[in-house]
Amino acid sequence: MPEPTESVPTTFAPEPQTVPEPPRERWFLRFTLAQRYLHGVLFTTFLVLAATGMVMRFSGSIWAMRVARQVGGFGAILFFHKFCALILTLAFLIHVRDIFARGLFKRERGIFWGPTSMVANWKDAKDLFAHFRWFLGLGPKPKFERYAYWEKFDYWAVFWGMVVIGFSGYAMWFAPTFARFLPGWALNAALIIHSEEGLLAILFIFAIHFVNTHLRPDSFPMDYVIFTGRESEEEFRHRRPLEYQRMLSEGRSATRITDAPPKWLINFSRVVGFTAILIGLTLLVLALSAYFVG
Amino acid sequence: MKKLFSIGPGIVVSALLFAWPAWPLHAQSDCLSCHGTSGMTDSSGRSISIDGDKYHASIHGTLRCTDCHTKVKGYPHPANAAEVHCSTCHADEASGLAGSVHAKASDHPCLSCHGNPHRIVPKTDPISPVYPLNIPKTCGTCHGNPALAKQHGLANVYASYMDSIHGFAVSKEGLLVAANCTSCHGSHGILSHKDPRSPTYRTNIPVTCGKCHVGINEQYQQGIHGRQLAAGNLNAPVCTDCHTAHAIIEPTSSDFRMQSTPVCGSCHKDKLSTYRDTFHSQLGLLGGYVQTARCWDCHRAHEILPASDPRSPINHANLVKTCGKCHAGANASFVQYQPHANPRNRRLNPALYYIRLFMNLLLASVLTFFLIHTVLWLIRSHLARNNGGKNA
Numbered sequence: 001m002p003e004p005t006e007s008v009p010t011t012f013a014p015e016p017q018t019v020p021e022p023p024r025e026r027w028f029l030r031f032t033l034a035q036r037y038l039h040g041v042l043f044t045t046f047l048v049l050a051a052t053g054m055v056m057r058f059s060g061s062i063w064a065m066r067v068a069r070q071v072g073g074f075g076a077i078l079f080f081h082k083f084c085a086l087i088l089t090l091a092f093l094i095h096v097r098d099i100f101a102r103g104l105f106k107r108e109r110g111i112f113w114g115p116t117s118m119v120a121n122w123k124d125a126k127d128l129f130a131h132f133r134w135f136l137g138l139g140p141k142p143k144f145e146r147y148a149y150w151e152k153f154d155y156w157a158v159f160w161g162m163v164v165i166g167f168s169g170y171a172m173w174f175a176p177t178f179a180r181f182l183p184g185w186a187l188n189a190a191l192i193i194h195s196e197e198g199l200l201a202i203l204f205i206f207a208i209h210f211v212n213t214h215l216r217p218d219s220f221p222m223d224y225v226i227f228t229g230r231e232s233e234e235e236f237r238h239r240r241p242l243e244y245q246r247m248l249s250e251g252r253s254a255t256r257i258t259d260a261p262p263k264w265l266i267n268f269s270r271v272v273g274f275t276a277i278l279i280g281l282t283l284l285v286l287a288l289s290a291y292f293v294g
Numbered sequence: 295m296k297k298l299f300s301i302g303p304g305i306v307v308s309a310l311l312f313a314w315p316a317w318p319l320h321a322q323s324d325c326l327s328c329h330g331t332s333g334m335t336d337s338s339g340r341s342i343s344i345d346g347d348k349y350h351a352s353i354h355g356t357l358r359c360t361d362c363h364t365k366v367k368g369y370p371h372p373a374n375a376a377e378v379h380c381s382t383c384h385a386d387e388a389s390g391l392a393g394s395v396h397a398k399a400s401d402h403p404c405l406s407c408h409g410n411p412h413r414i415v416p417k418t419d420p421i422s423p424v425y426p427l428n429i430p431k432t433c434g435t436c437h438g439n440p441a442l443a444k445q446h447g448l449a450n451v452y453a454s455y456m457d458s459i460h461g462f463a464v465s466k467e468g469l470l471v472a473a474n475c476t477s478c479h480g481s482h483g484i485l486s487h488k489d490p491r492s493p494t495y496r497t498n499i500p501v502t503c504g505k506c507h508v509g510i511n512e513q514y515q516q517g518i519h520g521r522q523l524a525a526g527n528l529n530a531p532v533c534t535d536c537h538t539a540h541a542i543i544e545p546t547s548s549d550f551r552m553q554s555t556p557v558c559g560s561c562h563k564d565k566l567s568t569y570r571d572t573f574h575s576q577l578g579l580l581g582g583y584v585q586t587a588r589c590w591d592c593h594r595a596h597e598i599l600p601a602s603d604p605r606s607p608i609n610h611a612n613l614v615k616t617c618g619k620c621h622a623g624a625n626a627s628f629v630q631y632q633p634h635a636n637p638r639n640r641r642l643n644p645a646l647y648y649i650r651l652f653m654n655l656l657l658a659s660v661l662t663f664f665l666i667h668t669v670l671w672l673i674r675s676h677l678a679r680n681n682g683g684k685n686a
Binding site for chain 1: 570571572573575576577578579621622623624625627628629630631632635637643645646649650653654656657660661664665667668670671672673674675676679
């Protein structure tokens with residue numbers, strides 16, 4: 001994804017200041033409102049899909065039966081699962097359409113290749129290697145561009161995860177239709193793939209993504225940038241020095257600069273973010289206990 | 295003359311009294327002249343008064359008292375005046391009872407069920423304790439007592455029966471044809487279910503249930519379970535294994551659909567475990583969603599036939615129809631779906647085995663790699679922070 005070029009939404013505009021303030025920290029826009037909405041839809045539907053999916057996957061466990069009873073039995077579980085699947089599919093299709101519109105029709109080259117693209121490149125491999133060297137105290141911390149290798153992995157894991165889980169899910173939902181062009185045993189395979197890939201997504205998001213992005217000391221307790229869209233100049237320079245340097249050298253800092261996130265947005269991010277993390281960690285514990293205890 | 299007449303009856307009475315050893319009693323009226331008095335008791339306080347009208351209305355109303363109370367020849371009565379042997383007339387019932395589980399009962403073997411001996415009415419009379427609709431309550435006076443059930447090592451069956459489809463048919467609908475206790479257990483010659491002559495003995499149960507459920511029994515006898523039982527395989531399930539004996543519920547009810555799959559699985563363990571892996575089971579396991587296929591939706595409940603039998607619903611030629619009951623639009627490719635696939639078995643399901651293996655390896659490798667990555671990162675970040683820099 002290229003750098004956001006969206007102007008600051010008017011609702012976020014700062015209050016008119018009558019008294020000049022002392023020089024304050026500058027803020028830069030990292031994610032557009034549309035990208036933040038996309039993440040919001042993604043994690044909301046994912047939480048429901050994960051919760052309802054796990055109830056089905058571990059249907060023999062006591063908590064699964066209890067949850068099913070609470071929400072009105074399996075009909076309700078399946079309804080919520082399918083409903084969120086449709087919403088997520090729609091969001092996915094809008095995202096794909098957006099990518100192609102920008103890449104093919106608007107000719108944004110940066111979307112498919114280069115420092116702002118989500119596509120992996122040689123630098124990502126070098127960064128991964130260097131990062132490990134830094135973990136072990138064998139070298140300096142690598143300097144990252146707009147999207148670090150683990151962020152690209154997150155993106156593609158979710159992207160292909162949605163394709164695989166989505167396809168296998170719809171194959172089961174509309175089994176007789178899919179059976180017109182798939183062999184019968186593919187329907188057996190669909191459940192295995194759907195359920196294993198779903199479990200991988202749950203474990204990865206709630207154990208790895210949460211820690212890498214939110215809970216590690218650098219961003220603890222949470223990186224609000226995906227909710228507010230903004231990050232401070234200090235954070236920007238420290239986290240992604242190459243992108244920061246490129247922005248300055250290209251003289252584009254003016255187009256990226258924005259106001260500080262309003263207080264309500266930070267509070268909103270806290271409430272939503274921590275709720276999501278709490279639900280996610282609960283599901284993680286349940287998934288691990290059901291997987292290993294049975 | 296007048297004087298003579300006045301003492302005449304006295305002499306006659308005295309003469310009669312002393313001329314026989316006891317006053318002969320012939321008619322009920324003779325007995326009722328004393329026992330017709332209400333509140334009459336013997337020396338130990340037991341009631342010995344008889345309601346003549348009700349006795350006359352009873353099935354024994356035309357009998358003389360002494361027909362049953364054979365020890366009583368006149369007045370005064372002998373010590374064992376009350377001794378009565380029903381077997382004098384009811385020999386068949388008595389011999390049945392003598393060989394039954396009730397033979398050693400401490401209560402009166404006949405009266406416990408038939409009630410007041412002077413008011414016995416035919417079992418077709420709604421006031422009879424052995425009228426079909428009253429039988430559960432009558433048997434329940436003893437068998438509804440948990441203490442007695444425990445003492446004799448019996449299940450507490452009364453409550454189960456009363457809540458069952460048969461119990462409701464009797465108690466709520468007043469269905470005379472509904473199975474009551476005696477329909478299955480018999481009445482006088484009740485035998486333990488361990489006795490091969492008992493109608494509740496394992497091999498006899500299909501016949502016993504089949505007295506009413508004729509059509510179902512015919513299907514059962516055609517099916518693999520019926521044929522196995524007939525061949526002497528006592529492990530083959532009979533009616534009560536799936537439906538229970540007393541707590542029988544409506545087989546189309548969600549409760550029954552929820553409870554009975556494990557029953558099939560108690561013998562067909564491998565089939566249950568592979569069924570558990572499927573969407574049918576996962577969706578169906580949690581209450582409230584019972585439409586997903588259970589064993590008998592595909593295999594039938596009573597006329598269960600192996601897939602090789604062309605009449606079987608799981609015979610290849612019939613699968614489109616069988617799956618199509620739920621899956622509208624099922625076609626030849628759709629029915630290749632394996633409802634009992636075992637992805638853990640490389641020999642039976644190689645494709646699924648390798649797909650599952652690949653998915654597990656993918657899961658393990660991704661998670662292991664990133665777990666190491668994250669843990670190292672966390673350690674390094676902590677060290678860097680402790681060394682002074684905020685941004686590690």
